[in-house]
Amino acid sequence: MKTSRARILRNRKRRIEYRLRQRDWANQDKPMFTARNIRYELAEKTRGLGVGGIGAMHLLARRTGLIEALDRRLHLLKVHKPYHESDHVLNIAYNALCNGTCLEDIELRRNDEVYLDALGAQRIPDPTTEGDFCRRFGGADVQTLMDTINQVRVPIWRAQPKTFRERAIIDADGTITPTTGECKQGMDISYDGQWGYHPLLISLANTGEPLFVVNRGGNRPSHEQAAEEVVFLANDRCNQENLIAQLKGGVRALVAPVDSLESNWAYRVMASLAWTLKAWLALLLPETGRWSQQHVSEKQSVLKMEFKRFVNAFLLVPCQIVRQSRRVVYRLLAWNPWQGVFLRAVEALRYPLRC
Secondary structure, eight states, X not given: OOHHHHHHHHHHHXXXXXXXXXXXXXXXXXXXXXXXXXXXXXXXXXXXXXXXXHHHHHHHHHHTTHHHHHHHHOOOOSSOSSOOHHHHHHHHHHHHHTTOOSGGGHHHHHTOHHHHHHTTOSOOOOHHHHHHHXXXXXXXXXXXXXXXXXXXXXXXXXXXXXXXXSOOXXXXXXXXXXXXXXOOTTOEEOTTSOEEEOOEEEEETTTTEEEEXXXXXXXXXXXXXXXXXXXXXXXXXXXXXXXXXXXXXXXXXXXXXXXXXXXXXXXXXXXXXXXXXXXXHHXXXXXXXXXXXXXXXXXXXXXXXXXXXXXXXXXXXXXXXXXXXXXXXXXXXXXXXXXXXXXXXXXXXXXOOOO
């Protein structure tokens, strides 16, 4: 990390620690929130972005080769006027990373000029267009999408220490996802009387990465399309429930915003990519150097971090966006305790993966 950058981080941390220091307070005659004369004005030249961490996630998608892999292997559009397959996939994943909870939240990003400039995009697909894109998927196309993402994982895994590759643990389990009474193709009634779907999730327990998602009708048993022994092992460990809870409540990837079994299956894979990008960012954090022990601890903390906390720490980072001739500059405007880790991750993404 550059000396000037480290100095700025130290100063910002020192100032907030001074304000939050232990003090023997006297009885206060006024509440702590004292601001009164608050005004809002429109800036003419300075432009800010609340989700400044999205640049790091896009850099991650580009550095890992995910964007090129999606456009090379996924063929759902006859012409690209103007979007490519990767634009649609990342648009849904980025919406989840930016605290979006449904397809309609994409419209907020689509009308944010600074967000578009920060990603170098003239425009992004609207929610209706994304719904149409989901409906283009057949079962084989969803399988191709998952295989493409899984192929991109391999170099990231190879870049890990040797101990990482000694043993892999696979988890598998299903979960009921109700459709709140809406009639959708492929839905069915579950054992407890809920109408909806019963997706099967297969993940790598070591990192919490979702490897495969299979959408099924609500009346299907949990172990269907999975080896029974894997399901029993996952149930004994009780770890898969935590991942399912994150994909349900945090990422909101296991909802059913479209109208058919396969289109909702495709949406779930694309939305769960947000969680995968979180895991990849953690895995690519450097562990070497003078503070290697601390770096290993930070890496594990980010890897195990709940999605909402990750979004608050790494995505909801206010930045000033400055467009220059050959680059886009994100100027961090506020400090949080994870900013040093964030900057180390961005610095690591400047270099090719070392497999």
